[in-house]
Amino acid sequence: MFKSIKYVLQENFHNLFRIYSISKYELLGDMRDSKLGLFWNFAHPLIQVLTYWFAFGIVFEKKQ
Structure with missing residues (x-):
């Protein structure tokens, strides 16, 4: 497993x-x-x- 990780890192x-x-x-x-x-x-x-923060942080917070 470590051999394959080493190979991928070397290729990158x-x-x-x-x-x-x-x-x-x-x-x-x-x-x-x-x-x-x-x-x-x-x-x-x-x-x-910002849209998610407004929708889930402010709008849904007021409904609870």
């Missing part, structure tokens, strides 16, 4: 540049259709968290 380390490149192109591809660009990658999860 040896291919670090490929992983970085694929991640970068994926991120740029996602941002291509958005007018807000990189900002939207941080704003969208923040909006979701």
Whole structure:
């Protein structure tokens, strides 16, 4: 088991540049259709968290 974990970690380390490149192109591809660009990658999860906080933290708290 430890041998396979070591192998996976070594493969990831040896291919670090490929992983970085694929991640970068994926991120740029996602941002291509958005007018807000990189900002939207941080704003969208923040909006979701605030929505859940409002719905479950405030609205449902008042009903109890």
